[in-house]
Amino acid sequence: MVERRRFRRRKRSEETPEDPPILPLERREERLARRRADRDAEEARAAAQVRVRRQAEEAEREQAERERAAQEQAEREQAEMEAARRELASLRPTAPAASAEQLAPAQTVPPAAEAPARPPRRAVTRRPAPQATLLWDQLPVFEIDSDHLERNRIITANREDPAHAAFDVLRTRLTQALAENGWTRVGITSPSKGCGKTFTAANLAISLSRQEGLRAMLMDLDLRNPSLHKAMGVRAPGCMGALLRGAISPEAHLMRMGENHIHAGHDIAFGFNEVIEPYAAELLNAPATAEVLTSIEARLQPDVMLFDLPPALYYDDVLAFRPQIDGVLLVVGGGITTEREIREVERRLGTSTPLLGMVLNKAEGTELKKYQY
Known part of the structure; x- marks a missing residue:
């Protein structure tokens, strides 16, 4: 029985002589690193979505402001045109x-x-x-x-x-x-x-x-x-x-x-x-x-x-x-x-x-x- 166990251990060491054993602590650190990378990537995606949403809202506000300004300008020009027409009484x-x-x-x-x-x-x-x-x-x-x-x-x-x-x-x-x-x-x-x-x-x-x-x-x-x-x-x-x-x-x-x-x-x-x-x-x-x-x-x-x-x-x-x-x-x-x-x-x-x-x-x-x- 003892000889058999020694034979198995020797056989395993001969099959993977260059692979060092993976310790449980290293596996935990690797998992933690992957989790941190995934979390950072998720946060970056969320921040990008927020920026895109804010830019879209800002563009909508600017468009609304331009339309309002154009409407006000058109009303002013119409009023000025009416005033000019009244002055044409002298022509x-x-x-x-x-x-x-x-x-x-x-x-x-x-x-x-x-x-x-x-x-x-x-x-x-x-x-x-x-x-x-x-x-x-x-x-x-x-x-x-x-x-x-x-x-x-x-x-x-x-x-x-x-x-x-x-x-x-x-x-x-x-x-x-x-x-x-x-x-x-x-x-x-x-x-x-x-x-x-x-x-x-x-x-x-x-x-x-x-x-x-x-x-x-x-x-x-x-x-x-x-x-x-x-x-x-x-x-x-x-x-x-x-x-x-x-x-x-x-x-x-x-x-x-x-x-x-x-x-x-x-x-x-x-x-x-x-x-x-x-x-x-x-x-x-x-x-x-x-x-x-x-x-x-x-x-x-x-x-x-x-x-x-x-x-x-x-x-x-x-x-x-x-x-x-x-x-x-x-x-x-x-x-x-x-x-x-x-x-x-x-x-x-x-x-x-x-x-x-x-x-x-x-x-x-x-x-x-x-x-x-």
């Missing part, structure tokens, strides 16, 4: 006579009993000749700085200010009135300084540029105080007097807007000026000026020609230029212009120059240099 390109509560008792078109019959309605735009298109495309371009336009209150550029809708309405009414009467040339003036006529002219020009198929032009004829180029951010634009005297060609002086991020069209040309003319009225009344404007209209064939004129009650520049325009847009300043001044402007314009409409502007709205008449 009356086809109004008959203003009431006593309005700023001016002006008529935009002479009554049918006094005025001759209107010509047949034509399209707002016409198809230009190929030669005119070629000349138009050859006009030099200037770069657009949207930040500069925003600083100078050209609100129709970025269209972030809801008040830009007022200029779109003015554009549509103006082009319709011109088309109905077969007119092209419009002077933009104000009774006195500080009413915002250049601000109005620049914003209206940008709005016109977005009208498909329409070719427009804006010329700075405030020769005593040129400022349109400052509002548009153009340096060294040249001399308008040289153009009006025929010393330079229109194609060498007029400029179009280049590529831009404000979605403004390229069918708007600007005539800027940086040289003050001491004898502005004489130049505006000269036969050479009439010939140059006729040549521009024949060669480039614009549908609308806007002229930024001086204040009507300063000097006689507007009176001198009156034969060259079909109608006038009068910009009045809230809190600045009086009813007496508006009536005096109407008297000076006379019945031969229709008042196409009055634009109520509360302030100049730009950082341009003040008039120095």
